[in-house]
Structure formats: structure tokens, C-alpha cells
Amino acid sequence: LPPDRHAAVAATAHHIHSVVAVLRELDFADTPPAPAYRAEQETHDAAV
Amino acid sequence: MQPYELTLSAAADAVRTRRLSPVELVESVLERVERAEPHLQAYATVTAEHTRRAARAAEDDLAAGRHRGPLHGIPMGLKDLIDVAGIATSASSRVRAGHRAEASSTVAARLESGGAVLVGKTHTHEFAYGLTTPQTSNAWDTGRVAGGSSGGSAVAVAAGTATFALGTDTGGSIRVPAALNGVVGLKPTYGLVPRHGVTSLSWSLDHVGPITRTVEDAALVLDTLAGHDPRDPASLAVPAARYGPVAGTDLRGLRVGVPRNYYFDHVDPEVESAVRDAIDRLEELGARLVEVEIPMTRYIQATQWGLMVPEATAYHERTLRTVPELYQADVRILLEAGELMPAGDYLRAQRARTLMRREWAAMLRDVDLIAAPSVPATAVEAGQETITWADGTVEGVSDAYVRLSSPANITGVPSLSLPVGHDAAGLPIGMQLLGRPLGERVLLRAGHAYERSRPARGLARAA
Numbered sequence: 001l002p003p004d005r006h007a008a009v010a011a012t013a014h015h016i017h018s019v020v021a022v023l024r025e026l027d028f029a030d031t032p033p034a035p036a037y038r039a040e041q042e043t044h045d046a047a048v
Numbered sequence: 049m050q051p052y053e054l055t056l057s058a059a060a061d062a063v064r065t066r067r068l069s070p071v072e073l074v075e076s077v078l079e080r081v082e083r084a085e086p087h088l089q090a091y092a093t094v095t096a097e098h099t100r101r102a103a104r105a106a107e108d109d110l111a112a113g114r115h116r117g118p119l120h121g122i123p124m125g126l127k128d129l130i131d132v133a134g135i136a137t138s139a140s141s142r143v144r145a146g147h148r149a150e151a152s153s154t155v156a157a158r159l160e161s162g163g164a165v166l167v168g169k170t171h172t173h174e175f176a177y178g179l180t181t182p183q184t185s186n187a188w189d190t191g192r193v194a195g196g197s198s199g200g201s202a203v204a205v206a207a208g209t210a211t212f213a214l215g216t217d218t219g220g221s222i223r224v225p226a227a228l229n230g231v232v233g234l235k236p237t238y239g240l241v242p243r244h245g246v247t248s249l250s251w252s253l254d255h256v257g258p259i260t261r262t263v264e265d266a267a268l269v270l271d272t273l274a275g276h277d278p279r280d281p282a283s284l285a286v287p288a289a290r291y292g293p294v295a296g297t298d299l300r301g302l303r304v305g306v307p308r309n310y311y312f313d314h315v316d317p318e319v320e321s322a323v324r325d326a327i328d329r330l331e332e333l334g335a336r337l338v339e340v341e342i343p344m345t346r347y348i349q350a351t352q353w354g355l356m357v358p359e360a361t362a363y364h365e366r367t368l369r370t371v372p373e374l375y376q377a378d379v380r381i382l383l384e385a386g387e388l389m390p391a392g393d394y395l396r397a398q399r400a401r402t403l404m405r406r407e408w409a410a411m412l413r414d415v416d417l418i419a420a421p422s423v424p425a426t427a428v429e430a431g432q433e434t435i436t437w438a439d440g441t442v443e444g445v446s447d448a449y450v451r452l453s454s455p456a457n458i459t460g461v462p463s464l465s466l467p468v469g470h471d472a473a474g475l476p477i478g479m480q481l482l483g484r485p486l487g488e489r490v491l492l493r494a495g496h497a498y499e500r501s502r503p504a505r506g507l508a509r510a511a
Binding site for chain 2: 008
């Protein structure tokens with residue numbers, strides 16, 4: 001990142017961080033992340 | 049009435065019964081493009097020569113007795129993130145200068161085989177990363193924003209420069225401009241419409257869907273778009289369903305959820321009043337209103353950003369290194385800042401989405417759909433950056449426009465935005481109907497019933 005962009009990018013990153021930080025309040029226990037894909041469906045597709 | 053003013057259903061009927069030829073319809077739309085485009089700039093590219101050729105081919109097919117269905121000979125606009133073989137997919141960005149799509153996206157190929165005729169590629173907020181589409185003007189007031197990111201598609205449909213269009217929706221990018229321009233926008237269930245060949249903003253939130261003048265038209269386009277494609281890893285392998293034509297206006301037995309929190313907070317009074325009137329109309333048509341509590345609202349924006357910001361940055365990683373100066377300033381800074389988000393934040397957002405999907409599924413067991421405003425305010429003036437609410441709270445325009453639409457992206461539930469009136473300045477107001485996963489037919493039925501109970505809407509006349 002060029003030096004002249006550091007301050008502006010850091011400010012935006014800080015703002016984004018302040019928004020997403022609220023997720024730290026949640027107790028996820030064993031909750032897994034939402035899946036991006038399902039392996040069995042791809043296998044099924046390959047058979048088709 | 050000129051052919052460019054016809055709804056898709058009316059045009060399809062006229063073409064099928066040979067009262068209107070595809071060439072007449074396309075010429076009328078192209079003429080409208082010539083008059084309106086200088087004021088609206090809905091299109092990144094108009095493919096007039098290709099369009100006329102395709103219209104003649106559609107007419108030859110009809111003469112030979114080959115009718116491909118309701119989209120045969122119908123002029124359409126495709127958001128310029130959707131690949132069409134041999135044409136640039138500009139993403140309305142200088143980063144894509146000189147681009148040429150090698151092959152057509154799944155949706156473009158399906159529409160083409162359904163006989164639809166491409167008028168051109170419509171403007172998007174650069175790479176779909178924004179809610180205003182600054183190149184394009186609102187179809188009702190050229191001094192106001194089109195909304196975005198599918199601004200060009202919504203404006204083209206509202207102004208009569210396309211009979212229907214496709215948009216993409218990652219946080220509201222179909223429904224926001226549809227609402228701000230007084231047209232219908234459908235964000236289908238996540239995975240129902242394949243995204244192969246469509247430039248991504250955020251893989252886990254992206255959807256493709258129709259923008260039309262009526263709910264019935266949206267159903268007809270969805271019929272052609274929906275269906276499994278293994279080249280999109282999120283594509284659902286569900287049995288084919290028919291969405292159109294939508295019949296009946298009797299909503300007896302339908303349970304409509306009315307949110308008691310979130311969806312009516314920080315909403316313009318004129319928007320709230322029009323949406324509540326529309327909900328009352330659903331009740332008059334037989335629906336039963338049930339108050340619902342929207343779950344986990346404190347975490348909606350955090351989850352949306354936690355998913356979208358790092359996914360968008362990942363998509364652009366290479367060009368952000370090689371040609372960062374070619375991005376517009378607003379998009380560049382978001383992409384750069386995204387590099388600084390830790391993996392932990394992304395995973396928390398993915399886990400929050402699991403919780404939210406679960407909670408929404410529980411809420412949707414008690415009702416068949418939820419009715420709410422699509423956006424909390426009508427189209428703001430171009431260049432306006434914030435909205436000040438009655439309690440003095442100041443909110444960024446983009447944050448406000450995306451606030452009510454992003455829950456459907458996080459949870460993947462379908463959402464249909466339809467016009468329900470105008471404010472005192474004459475600007476359109478939209479209501480969204482949110483349903484269970486794969487509940488599109490319920491939304492289309494309710495939306496159609498509402499629409500049939502109101503006088504037909506005319507085209508936007510700012511241009």
C-alpha cells in the first residue's frame with residue numbers, strides 16, 4: 001500500500017472493525033460456520 | 049400504447065398471437081433507448097446491431113412455426129456483470145477495459161434459448177460494490193440516485209428501455225433500485241438461479257434475479273432462470289418448479305408476518321404509511337396478519353460486512369495489486385481495507401449466519417411470508433451522503449439502503465420487492481415480501497394479488 005493511503009485505509013478498516021466486533025458478544029458454543037458447499041451434492045453432480 | 053410500454057406478459061401474448069412482431073417490439077424499444085438514454089445512462093453498452101439481428105431471427109422462427117415460449121422476441125437488459133459471449137463484461141469499471149467474455153453465463157444462455165433479445169448491458173455500481181450506481185439517473189427524477197447496484201437494470205425497466213432485465217443482489221442490489229424506480233425485483237432463494245459466468249462480489253451472498261414491471265413478469269423470467277447448474281457450487285439440485293403464470297387473487301389462509309421490530313425503525317413516515325396500507329390491502333384480500341419478532345437484529349450489519357468485505361477483497365486481490373488506480377475511490381478503499389480483516393472476524397460472521405438462519409427458519413414456521421419496507425427512504429438526491437432521521441440519528445445513504453434488504457442475503461431466503469405507491473415528491477415506494485427458502489411461489493402469489501387490486505402503473509417519465 002502506498003504510504004499516502006495508509007491513514008485513509010486504516011480509518012476505513014477501523015470503521016469496519018468497529019461494526020464486525022459486535023459479533024464477539026455471541027456465544028457460538030459448537031456452532032459451525034455456514035457451509036460454502038456440500039460435498040455430497042458435488043458427488044451427485046459428477047454422477048449426472 | 050407503444051410496444052415499448054407493454055409489460056412482458058402483454059408483449060409475450062401479442063407476439064405469440066402474431067399481433068406484434070419481435071422486430072416491431074425491438075424497434076420500439078430501441079427508439080425509446082435513443083430518446084431516453086441521454087438523460088438516464090442506464091446502459092454501459094447498447095448492442096443495437098446484434099439486437100436487430102436477433103429480433104429478425106426471432107421473427108423468422110415464428111414464421112417457421114417455432115415459438116420458444118413467453119420470452120420469445122422480448123427485449124432485455126443484462127447487468128454488466130453477466131457474461132454474454134463475444135461482448136465485454138465491463139462491471140462498469142476501468143479495470144475491465146478491453147474485456148471480452150469468451151462464453152455466455154448460464155442465465156444469459158438460458159434466456160437466449162428462451163428467445164429473449166439482448167438490448168444491451170446495463171450499468172452497475174462498480175463491481176456491484178455500492179448502492180447508488182452514480183453513472184445512472186433515477187427514472188422518475190434525473191437529479192436523484194438510481195439506487196444500486198443494479199441501477200441500470202431497474203432504470204431501463206422503469207423507463208421502457210428494456211421490457212425486463214436481470215440484476216444481481218448481494219445485500220439488496222436488485223431490490224433497492226427496483227424499489228427506488230417503481231419496478232418489481234426478485235432476489236430468489238440462494239442457489240436457485242445459477243451464477244456461473246456472473247462476476248462475483250461475495251460468493252456466499254450473491255444472487256441473480258429478474259427486474260420487471262409486474263410480479264407476473266418476474267414469475268415468467270424466473271421460470272427460465274431457475275434450475276440446477278453444477279458449475280455454480282451453491283446451485284441447488286431441486287426439482288424443476290413452475291412459477292408463472294400466477295393465478296388468483298384470493299389470499300385466504302395466508303399468514304403474513306408483520307415485524308414489530310427492526311423493519312419499521314428509522315423508516316421515512318411516508319414509506320411506512322404506504323407499506324402499512326399495502327399490508328392492510330393483503331388483509332382485505334384474505335390474509336391473516338401475525339406480528340413477528342425479527343431475531344438477532346443487532347448482528348445483521350456485522351454479519352453482512354463480516355462476510356462481504358473479505359470475500360470481495362479476495363475476488364479482487366490480484367487487480368488490487370496490479371492496477372489499484374483504475375478502481376473508483378469508494379470501491380478501492382473498501383477493497384484495500386478488506387485486506388486488514390482477520391480470519392477470525394470472517395469465521396465469526398459465518399457462524400453468526402448459521403445461528404441467524406436457524407432463528408429465521410423458526411420464525412418462518414409461524415407465518416407464510418413477512419411483509420416490510422424494501423428500503424427505509426425513497427431516492428435521495430445525487431451526491432447526498434447521509435440521511436438524518438427524526439430522532440437526530442445520522443445514517444450513511446448506503447447503510448440505510450442496504451439495512452432492510454441484507455437479512456435475506458445472509459439467510460438466503462427469497463425476497464420480492466414491489467411498488468406500493470409514491471411519496472409527496474412523486475418518488476416510488478417499495479414493499480418487500482420475504483418467504484421461506486424456495487417459497488417463491490407464495491411471494492409471487494401474494495405480490496400478484498396485491499398488484500391486481502391496484503390500478504395498473506405507467507412507465508417512469510423523467511426522460
